[in-house]
Amino acid sequence: MTATQSLPQPAPRIARFENLAFGMFIHCGLYSQLGRGEWVQNSENIAVEDYARLKDTFSAADFDARAIARLAREAGMKYITLTTRHHDGFSLFDTRGLSDFDAPRSPAARDLVAEFVQGCRDEGIVPFFYHTTLDWRWGSKTCSDERFEEYLEYLNASVEVLCRNYGEIGGLCFDGNWSRKTDWKEDRLYATIRKYQPEAMIINNTGLENGGVVGHPEIDSTTFEQDLPSRPNRAGWPKYVAGEMCQTMNSHWGLGGRDFDYLSPADVIQNLAACRKVGANYLLNVGPTATGAIPEYETATLRRVGQWVELHGAAIYEAKPTDIQCQGRDFVLQNGQRLFYFAHDLSRGGSAHVATAGGGNGPRALNRLQIPIRGARWLDSGETLSWTQNLEAGIGALGCTGYPYGSNLVVRVAEMEAG
Ligand code: GLC
Secondary structure: OOOOOEEEEEEEHHHHHHHHEEEEOOOOOHHHHHHHHHHHHHHOOOOOOHHHHHHHOOOOOOOOHHHHHHHHOOOOEEEEEEEEEOOOEOOOOOOOOOOOHHHHOOOOOHHHHHHHHHHHHHHOEEEEEEEOOHHHOOOOOOHHHHHHHHHHHHHHHHHHHHHHHOOOOOEEEEEEEEHOOOOOOOOHHHHHHHHOOOOEEEEEEEOOOOOOOOOOOOOOOEEOOOEEEEEEEEOOOOOOOOEEEOOOOOOOOOOOOOOOOOOOOOHHHHHHHHHOOOOOEEEEOOOOOOOOOOOOHHHHHHHHHHHHHHHHHOEEEEEEEEOOOEEOOOOOEOOOOOEOOOOEOEEOOOOOOOOOOOEEEEEEEEOOOOOEEEEEEEOOOOOOOOOOEEOOOOEEEEOOOOOOOOOOEEEEEEEEEEE
């Protein structure tokens, strides 16, 4: 057996997940009304009873699931992960008697998860459920072991409600096991999911400090929170596990009314490329307003990014990492006979009176290039590109041209036909 043969292959659900490539994360909850991040209850030491009063003003009046799913589609995103319940313990779904701390029992009087799933279906987006395991109402960080058992019952029952009432979902993403070193009884929780949602991805955030760590055998993807992923060496892994990076668009997951530290479309494009370089998905967060609308800046940024993704879709969703080596941040993905060269830092053309040249153009070297190339062109313009290759030596070069005046794609992708 060669080293390649011994690499695990992805199960169909994991392969499908990787092809979704780009997703929207939504942190929506009672905290959205305060606009000081989703950890506000904890960071401002707000008593559970005081915080709970936010339920009385939770209207979700502008939560339009169809519009959110449409925005995701326009951004080139293929899935959305919604906080069905976050650390504050408030559920956006009908807990069916498990608790009265849920959206149907607030002034909103709606099951927002049901609306979310429907909105996604209507727009061809795959719905994923985020569910916390750390629950401040249960003090699950500090509560006695006896109460913890009871909490785990409640957690399991809540997840069962999510698995049984909303049709087929893309996956469940847990978050909070990092808060307490204990036996979270993952076997049981994941068995509940597999029973009702056999094709769902199971993900459990390993936290800021532990990006890429492989957990329980049922887990289908590693997580990279706020951190660019690296390419895993899967040799010897008992199963193929995907990778996903989640990232805030400013510095909070829930609405940050006074947070001005935003990613730009260029940042998002570069991060999406960096994730795909290593075969990971990119889950980009938005924090809706007090009433559940996606804020203007996020909306505009996502639409702008969507225009880039539309030009480069052929290289984003199904193309996989290769071992071809490139200069700088450049890299090559492959989908069958199509290779995609991701070029960074290209020069910009135009009169010296108006344009700053920036970056470079000309030949960019490729190493470990074992596939014969027949032609190359920019995906965005169709302009053909020159290339050279020495197949025996496994080297080549792609004649990258810079951006003509009037464009700057940040990352530009060339398709190289193999064969
Ligand atoms: C962290 C935070 C949380 C956020 C999550 C997103 O674990 O506790 O607020 O939901 O990351 O992945």
